[in-house]
Amino acid sequence: MAIILDGKSLALAVEEELKVEVERIKVKLGFAPALATILVGDDMASVTYVNMKAKACARVGLDSKIVKLLSTTTTEELIKEINKLNNDNSVCGILLQHPVPRGIDERACFDAIDVDKDVDGVNSQTFGKMSMGEESYYSATPYGIMRLLKHYNIDLVGKHAVVVGRSAILGKPIAMMLLGADCTVTICHSKTNNLEAILRTADIVVGAVGRAKFIKSEWLKPGVVVVDAGYNEGNVGDVDLDNIDSIASAYTPVPGGVGPMTINSLILQTVNAASKLIQK
Ligand code: NAP
Helix, strand or coil: CCEECCHHHHHHHHHHHHHHHHHHHHHHHCCCCEEEEEEECCCHHHHHHHHHHHHHHHHHCCEEEEEEECCCCCHHHHHHHHHHHHCCCCEEEEEECCCCCCCCCHHHHHHHCCHHHCCCCCCHHHHHHHHCCCCCCCCHHHHHHHHHHHHCCCCCCCCEEEEECCCCCCHHHHHHHHHHCCCEEEEECCCCCCHHHHHHCCCEEEECCCCCCCECHHHCCCCCEEEECCCECCCECCECCCCHHHCCCEECCCCCCHHHHHHHHHHHHHHHHHHHHHHC
16 A cells, blocks of 8 residues: 655644744734735636645744736836845745736846745745755745655655656756755656657656646556655646556655645745744
């Protein structure tokens, strides 16, 4: 029987610890620090994610501030809003909900976020520091994956990890984190040749493709650890998990695996940023 890497239970347990820490911070500061979330446009999935993040803040006692902007907002206007939050002492973390409407330079906006408030780990400088093994915040989904693997004592040293997907928020940072944890890492993408053959050599597979059940269980070798970061219509991930129990040694379910750990990482890093306010 494969081990189920249960992100939901771990996230709940961590939230209990964070509640205590937030209470301590509030007493010292005299106010509840806030996570500020910027939502540009009215994409329904983004609205749902932003509301879920605000609820998670409330559960641990953090304040949250949602800045809603029209889809016609320009890059310059958005950067102006980010700068306001960079200079607001009641805000300890800033999250710009991805994706922003076409026409906005998302990278320029991510890079405008103060690195000390980049609790979603999207700034290029944050990525650079993480890649060099320096202290930094981390991209939320990959950090959630790494914490989940650590919690279940999954052995990473010397293992061949294959990451399918190379996005800036998921594929690239998880590849760097696995490399930092002494895996041998292969990154695959839409132009990769012989994906199936590469996957057959993987000890650890990370699905970060954005295509429902794209990675087939028969492409995987017995004993593989499967991390399914995908979340697609119909509540299914990027890996076909139907027979996974008989092949993998451990896997993340969808839902209940990587998803809860993503929001949990964001909240954890926001609390860490708030803790730094009382040290100033
Ligand atoms: P993305 O930006 O669309 O990137 C998808 C990646 O998959 C790209 O690098 C693309 O390659 C690669 N790809 C597409 N077709 C492929 C193919 N046939 N073979 C191999 N690689 C292929 O997506 P994302 O933002 O990283 O998200 C990926 C998945 O994770 C989605 O299902 C998303 O919903 C999910 N996600 C979940 C969470 C969570 O909290 N659970 C958070 C973030 C994302 P190219 O670069 O060559 O185009």
